Amino acid sequence: MSRADSLRPDYSLWHLIAVELRRQRQIRKISGAALAVILDCDRSTVARYESGDVQLPVGRARILDREWGLLGFFENLVKHAKEAQDLEWWETFKEYERRSNLVKTYEPSLIPGLLQREAYARAVFTTSRRTDVEEAVAERMTRQQILTRPNPCKLMAILDTAAILRIFGDADVMRDQLSHLLEVSEWPNVYLRVTSDRLIGYGGVGGGFTVMQTPTGDLGFATVGSTGHISLDPADIQEQAIRYDQIGMSSLTIEASRAFIAKTLESIS
Known part of the structure; x- marks a missing residue:
């Protein structure tokens, strides 16, 4: 089982962000390498965001919202996650x-x-x-x-x-x-x-x-x-x-x- 497959979005907002990032990318049929270009980072960083090993920064959350027309979706999730108590x-x-x-x-x-x-x-x-x-x-x-x-x-x-x-x-x-x-x-x-x-x-x-x-x-x-x-x-x-x-x-x-x-x-x- 990969790290991404073991995420628990029902317990952790950060896990939810990682799962949702991967889902939104796949819906748009965008590769991890292509998303890395959008976010101005390397492919391995995108993989770490999607596995939950690294938290998505609010600045890059804003980029996602702007590029994908999500009206603050990822930015608000990241802000709430920073304040929330992770149950796990x-x-x-x-x-x-x-x-x-x-x-x-x-x-x-x-x-x-x-x-x-x-x-x-x-x-x-x-x-x-x-x-x-x-x-x-x-x-x-x-x-x-x-x-x-x-x-x-x-x-x-x-x-x-x-x-x-x-x-x-x-x-x-x-x-x-x-x-x-x-x-x-x-x-x-x-x-x-x-x-x-x-x-x-x-x-x-x-x-x-x-x-x-x-x-x-x-x-x-x-x-x-x-x-x-x-x-x-x-x-x-x-x-x-x-x-x-x-x-x-x-x-x-x-x-x-x-x-x-x-x-x-x-x-x-």
Whole structure:
């Protein structure tokens, strides 16, 4: 089954846009290459719009509406999709994560899920009053397999100092978790850094976010308060990548980050 055939327009406006773009093109008997000329992009970009791997930008939505006489149809769909809550956002997130060859993430409050130990994850879910703690823990452990599979995903993670110092569970849980961070930081596909231990403000600070790169398209995820937002818009993803670099400029080196984690581990009584 192709990516386009697996789209769910009944759950996602972005999937509806992808399906409708393909349908409208086929109705007009226009090839993907011909549509690429109309949109001033290459054929592969059109294919990614139709597969849902990349979101249709509002500017190109306007071009479609003008060329096909659709009176704002695609432009309005795109605008609504940008504001809507995708009912399958978590499934979309996990699908991109499974296909990722590179994940960049910044976490201000917790150890990133891909690096959490089972006991730490259980403590986090219990503290947040999840009713499905064991199922959530099992899912999180399964997700971590992308780091140990053949041709493993590369993970570049920046953790705020608070995420290292904040205790979930008891002392044994935190010792186990910090020891694990030291171990995985030596893996060739994991690059782990901590923000400055001077507890000063730094550029790009805000909620946590993740950028995933896959062979067919990229995804950005950001947290705002208690809610999350995913985006396939290249402009949104680029903005998150810039934030990651800004935070990285104010962070410790990889070696200094290991030293800070080790120092914190030694201080746990």
